[in-house]
Amino acid sequence: MNQAIIVYILALILLLSVLLKMRVRLQLSRAKHGSLRGHSKWSRRMARLVPFFSYDDAVFFISDGAPANIGQQRRLALAELEKSINTQCALTLAYCEQLESSVSDLQFTSHYRIPFPYRNGLPKCFKLGSIADETKGSKIKDLDGNWRYDLSGSYGVNVFGYDFYKACMEEGINQTKQLGPVLGTYHPLINDNVEMIKQISGLDEVSFHMSGTEAVMQAVRLARYHTGKSHLVRFCGAYHGWWDGVQPGVGNTRVTHDVYTLADENEHSLKVLATRKDIACVLINPLQAFHRNNDAPADTGLLASERKTGFDKQAYSRWLARIRQICTERNIVLIFDEVFTGFRLAYRGAQEFYGIQADMVTYGKTLGGGLPIGVVAGTHQLMKRFKLEQPAHVSLARGTFNSHPYVMGAMNVFLKRIQSAEIQQQYQQSEALWNSRVAYFNQRLQAEKLPLKISNIHSILSVSYTLPSRYNWMLQFYLKNHGVELSWTGTGRLIMSFSFTDQEFKEVVECFVSAAQQMQQDHWWWQSPQLSNKTIKRQFLSDMLSAKFPMIAGLLPRPLLALEKQAQQMRAQQNHLTKPVN
Structure with a gap:
């Protein structure tokens, strides 16, 4: 009898332990976001299952179900844009291409500027990054002498404008150059830096x-x-x-x-x-x-127009x-x-x-x-x-x-300069200033009836797209052609420095307006009643499953119904044009 009671108690304890673990696990599961981003293990597993597939020349220009004439106009527009960029940036592109096979970062960024199904159909000049040899204020210059407004922000380094940092570096090195690259032993400037960082933090x-x-x-x-x-x-x-x-x-x-x-x-x-x-x-x-x-929003994920920022x-x-x-x-x-x-x-x-x-x-x-x-x-x-x-x-x-001495020197100058009355006043006004600038930006876009909207947190901006489209990622290349430098992530994150004057900001806005107008005229934002973000995603899923499981490709739904027929027609036209004459 006593043994039975002991077994019963142990079983009860075990059951309670299992129930408690299940409760804790359920609590953790409920705290995770419902997307794959919220489930790290599943996101890794699913990433391995995504097959590479590429839209051929016939589909590349009409993957949104656009008619053949729209596809042809897009083809001509892309050729013109390619010609313009190749002409503008010949030296820069050649230098970048020379580096690509030897610099792994460049190989990665050149492959992840746009959604991968379009990668092979994009001309080489669009994939390559930038090489620059000079900056000034809010602008950056490539090897061909093209000055562009820099919205890449050097990955967040450039808060106050390039001239500010060049002065910090020069003055900082002058203060520490007598010591040189001595490591382990501290330069006396470190004490100032530590005290200022303690006060700030x-x-x-x-x-x-x-x-x-x-x-x-x-x-x-x-x-x-x-x-x-x-x-x-x-x-x-x-x-x-x-x-x-x-x-x-x-x-x-x-x-x-x-x-x-x-x-x-x-x-x-x-x-x-x-x-x-x-x-x-x-x-x-x-x-x-x-x-x-x-x-973080990036153009490589612009499959539709569902970028969410706010x-x-x-x-x-x-x-x-x-x-x-x-x-x-x-x-x-x-x-x-x-x-x-x-x-x-x-x-x-x-x-x-x-x-x-x-x-x-x-x-x-x-x-x-x-x-x-x-x-x-x-x-x-x-x-x-x-x-x-x-x-x-x-x-x-x-x-x-x-604690490299040169870094300590540049840091010392930086920390002292941002304590100045001018920059402290700038800090007090900057949040309201950038909010008002973005409001003006959106007013201009709305006035020109462009399918774009800008959101921001302080001086960090992002572009959202207000019409369903599979080609929003094209905007980054039109912007480059109109004098705006972005990072390899494209229009997802625009990092602006405090050095932008009101006039310069307005000029950036006009660059955006001109670039977007040209893109609109080139029919990349063509619309139809059947085109929605939902149908775009369903079409992409169907394309992906067809690539993964070719045997069932014919059984999968194709929400953009005109796509296959138009693609076949365009292939037939191309074959006819290239067919040798007897």
Whole structure:
């Protein structure tokens, strides 16, 4: 009898344990975003299953179901644009092509500027990147002498304009050139830099690293070291550098099991933070407020016209305040990843912009005054890399080029210059200024009846498309032809420096208007009643499944009904034109 009771109790305990684990698992599942971005393991699995397929010459120009005459006009327009760019940029393109086979980054960006089915049909000149040899103010010059307004922002480095950073670099090197590349021994300027960063971050200690990714790695490592907990929380779509420890989905070749990807602005996510005992830190990318639960917008993903951006400062500030409270209560380290947003959103960065004090902050990019840098700032407790009572229990982090004298010099000039009355006034006015500029931008687009809309978070802008289209990615090439330099991600992220005057901003707007008008005249935004974002996505899915499973291709629905017939007609016309005469 006693044995039976013991067995019953053990079975009950086991059942309760299983039910508790199921409840915890369900709670975590509910906190994930419903998209593949919110499920890292599934996103990796699905990425491996996506087959490459390419639209041939007949389909390339009418993949939206446009009639043959529209396809022909697009073909002629692309040839004219190709001719113009080849003429404008002959030296730059030749130099870039020479590098492509030897520079892996260039190979990657040349393959991921547009949706992959169109890649093979795009002329070479559109795929290649840029080579530049001079900058001035808000502009950049390629090897052919073409000056363009720079909206690439040097990946976020260029907050104040290129002349500002060239002066920081020159003055900083002049202050440190007598020491040269001495590593391990500090240049005395480091003390000034540390004190200024402490004041800006509101934190106690500073460590220097070579890049923003490295700074994030160190912050996460220290959070785990001091809390003794294993997992970090990131929010769906947020980018924290290329380290696989904070990028668990597509792009990560190492399987990680110590990262929770939760939905942004989600009550279930807060419940996970408030109840789990294994969370060491929460990583916040302040820019994620601009495209919550979505990856950073890029033209390679412009399959239709469903780019989602938008910013509600008050709502996101309230969200961060709730996270701050839970992190304090649960001994979770709150890390602000300010590598991109630091010194842009406000003098004290996102902490000032949103009114939240973090436990640790990572900086990079612009803080180096034009030279490479990564910085971690944190409390005394979190920054310590050893335990006095356990001398062998350390968290080792060193780097050969940390605190390089030239970087310390440029950083010193940068930090002192942004304290000037002129730049402090600029900070006070900049949020309202950029909001008003974007409002003017949208007024111009609306007045010209162009299918574009601009959204922004401060001086970071993004282009959305208001009509269904499969060819929105073409706009980046028209913009280049009209004097605007973008990064390889295209129209998804336009990073503008504070050096843009009102007149220069208006000139950029006119470049956009002219480029979009030409693109519209070339019929890339052709419309029909059957064309919708839904039918575009269904067509793409059908094309992808046909490539993956050719045996069922004829059974799949084709929502853009005219496509196959038109493609066949165009192939027949081409075959007739190329058929040899007896």
